[in-house]
Amino acid sequence: MTKKLRIYRAFLSAGMQEVSTYRVNWIFYMAGNVMACFVSYFIWKAVFLSGNNNSLNGFTMSQMIVYIFLMFLTSTMTSSGGTYDIGEEIRDGTIAMRMIKPISYNATFLFQELGNKIMTICLLIIPMVIGVEAVRYNFTGEVQFEITNFLIYVVSCVFAYLINFFFNISFGFIAFVIKYLWGANMMKNCIVGFLSGTVIPLSFLPSGLEKICLLLPFASLNYTPVMIYLGIYKGSTLLYYLGLQLFWVLVLWGLSKLIWKISTKHLTVQGG
């Protein structure tokens, strides 16, 4: 076990070093995300200002704004580029170089990305949490930060990340069939963005659809952690959603293993 950890620690630190090698790329990427976040902030502001009601589907404007910023924080923490990476490796054939090593293919991706993530989180989480809390304070006039909610939120984010990772890995293996994944990846991002509540809160959906969405793994990606942070999921509801997250982690982990087994049987390596 410790031996294994030592192998994968190497991937972890490689992931961290990649961030520092391509600092400028990372800064632009993050700046782009922040801009996208502010774009949706202004859109929602316009929506609220144009309506006569103070609240929309139970969300007040201040809640909505907190929701948007929290969504941004959460999706930064739980995002996973596995699909893209695997797709590229399959497209240009580098996947072969991973297969000749005595390691688990999925685990190398996981740890490399975690290394990346650790850097991002270390640099971003404190200013972002402070930002979110400042917005909340601005609207309500009192500090709303709760350390227990926050800690459970972090745990929930870890689950969410794992779900996202295994889902993306599984999806990435579609590249074995269709060879190039860019288009499929765009479509997936769009659908996942909607179903995970990143675009609009799931409670805006008709109640039947909302119930289905809450059961799907995508709600576990972003919506559940945000609800936990906001203290909306409490007590047994909280346990239920954490349990659901864990369930999806296990299911998607199993699925990614299965798909890996099947697809390596049908692997064709492109290019020489």
Next chain:
Amino acid sequence: MIKVENLRKEFKKTVKEPGLAGSFKSLFHPKSERVVAVNDISFHVPKGEILGFIGPNGAGKSTVIKMLTGILTPTSGTCTINGKNPTENRKSYVKEIGVVFGQRTQLWWDLPLRETYGVLKEMYEVPDDSYKERMSFLNEVLELEAFITSPVRTLSLGQRMRADIAASLLHSPKVLFLDEPTIGLDVVVKDNIRKAIAQINEREQTTVILTTHDLADIELLADRIVMIDKGSNVFDGTISELKSRYGRIRELHLETNTKNAEKALGYREHFHFSDDDLKVEQEGSSVKVRFNSDTVSVSDMLAYTLKMVNVKDISVKDADIEEIIRRLYRQGV
């Protein structure tokens, strides 16, 4: 050691009809056909042997190597290496082999070279002291010292290839697969790499399977050759067997002041050579004649040549393996 029996691999390939219309058509109605990349290949390699695995482009060499290294699953047939089946237990199998694909790298692109070796050390569970010893040995053979702290993306091709070979040898593998390890390298680097391979093979009895288009690699390193073409075995034996089996090609070098020696000599008309059995090249006063000594004996050839033109100097030698292989590739046997 390595046993390959009736190995076969088929691929499904989408066929696009020519032109823009064809592109549209295949967008909606893709047609596919089965392509047999490797068809019924068998060979054995004993421990400690260097096997040269050759064949023209597209013969299926890389596909065979990929099946032997566990990357591709054969459609049918088996390969067994050290009693293990590459695709059945990939992780434990790849611990015993080293692989270099000349056209790709296993090194960490963005990190200093040394970091890659550190990761490999953990991956293959090499103990600290044998890692040190190993590194200093590889350093000596492949001269890594000068660039071991540079990021891999800044290395030249020759440096990268040496580093890649070192990476594949770090864990003292029993079998080493080298897929075009000298592609794109200059003469000196090629030489160094050949020496390193020979040295490691001798020192550790490492079995080596080598594919290459540079026949000097084969002549200098390989104990045996397996040649394939269009997915099937064409030849399996030593270099001298290859030479004796496929026609004794000889080269006649002569110096003459005759302007158009080929016409003046008229070998073809006189001896009735077929196209493949004779080739005459002239550059100024020196003429090179390649011919098949099974068709016409060397003494007849010499006597006839001396009779027909005014010769200042003449010599005969064995044609190199390159010429034989050129003939084989062209004929497709």
